[in-house]
Amino acid sequence: MSPAAAAAAAVTANALAISAQRTSTALLLSAAASRRGLETAVLTGPDSLAALSGRAVHWYGGPHLADRLAGPLRLGLLEPPDDWLPRLPRQLTQRAVELTTHAEAGSRRRPFFAKPPSDKSFPPGVYDDGGRLPSASPDTPVLVSDVVSFRAEYRLFLLDGALVTATRYAVHGRLDPAPLHEDPLARDIAAFAARLCALAPLPTAATVDVGLLDTGHWAVVEANMPWFAHSYAADPDAVLDVVLRAAGPRDRVREADRPFLRPTRGQSGA
Incomplete structure (x- = not known):
C-alpha cells in the first residue's frame, strides 16, 4: 500500500459517533468532520454500535450514553474532576x-x-x-x-494549553451567543484564558466557561466535558479538534491526560 493510500485508510478507519438525538452542535460537528473526511455514525441501536466494532471511534453526546458506550467502543473520555473548581486559585474564581x-x-x-x-x-x-x-x-x-453576578459569560475551547476558539453565550444571565471576534472584550478574554491555562490543572483538550463579574473581575464559571459542550457561536472546526482529542480511542490517550479520564461505568450497548 502506498503512503497516500495508507493515509486515506487511516482517515476512513476513524468515525465520529453521535446519538440519534442530534443537537445543533452535533450537526455542526458532523459537517466539520465531513469536510476533513471523517465519517459520522449515528447510533440508533445495537446494529449501528456493532458496525463500529474494531474502528477508532470518537464521541460527541451525553454522559449517560457515553458511559454505556465507553467499554464497547474503547473510548477514553476526558473530563475535569469533581473538585476541579474548588481547587483553583481564588484569583481565578473570585469567590x-x-x-x-x-x-x-x-x-x-x-x-x-x-x-x-x-x-x-x-x-x-x-x-x-x-x-x-x-x-x-x-x-x-x-x-x-457564593452568589455572584456575571455581566457576560463565554465558553473557551482549549487545546494543548492554548485558546483555539471561543464564544459568548450569555449577557446578564440571558442567552446571547456571539462569535468572539464580534465581542469588544475579545482581548481581555484571550488574556484571561492564557492566565487560566498557566494556573489551572487541565487536560490537553478542555472546555471552560468564564465570565466578567459585575465587579469588573474575570472569573471561571465552570469546566465542561468538551464532548458534551454546546458550541454556540464558536468555530465548529476548532471545536471538533478539541472534541476529537477529548473523546477518542482510549489507547491513544496521552500520559498527561490519564488523570482526567472518566471511569468506565458501563459496558452495555446503545
Whole structure:
C-alpha cells in the first residue's frame, strides 16, 4: 500500500459517533468532520454500535450514553474532576467554591449557588436555603459557591494549553451567543484564558466557561466535558479538534491526560 493510500485508510478507519438525538452542535460537528473526511455514525441501536466494532471511534453526546458506550467502543473520555473548581486559585474564581454533598448543602440556611459537578441530577441555580434544593441522594456531590453576578459569560475551547476558539453565550444571565471576534472584550478574554491555562490543572483538550463579574473581575464559571459542550457561536472546526482529542480511542490517550479520564461505568450497548 502506498503512503497516500495508507493515509486515506487511516482517515476512513476513524468515525465520529453521535446519538440519534442530534443537537445543533452535533450537526455542526458532523459537517466539520465531513469536510476533513471523517465519517459520522449515528447510533440508533445495537446494529449501528456493532458496525463500529474494531474502528477508532470518537464521541460527541451525553454522559449517560457515553458511559454505556465507553467499554464497547474503547473510548477514553476526558473530563475535569469533581473538585476541579474548588481547587483553583481564588484569583481565578473570585469567590469561595466548595465541593460537598447534597445532605450537607441541604442543611444550609443562607442563599448560595449550587450545581452538580458534572451530571444534571438537579438544575443549577441560586437557592435561598438548603431546604429548597431539589431531591437527590444524600451523598450526591454538589458544588456550592457564593452568589455572584456575571455581566457576560463565554465558553473557551482549549487545546494543548492554548485558546483555539471561543464564544459568548450569555449577557446578564440571558442567552446571547456571539462569535468572539464580534465581542469588544475579545482581548481581555484571550488574556484571561492564557492566565487560566498557566494556573489551572487541565487536560490537553478542555472546555471552560468564564465570565466578567459585575465587579469588573474575570472569573471561571465552570469546566465542561468538551464532548458534551454546546458550541454556540464558536468555530465548529476548532471545536471538533478539541472534541476529537477529548473523546477518542482510549489507547491513544496521552500520559498527561490519564488523570482526567472518566471511569468506565458501563459496558452495555446503545
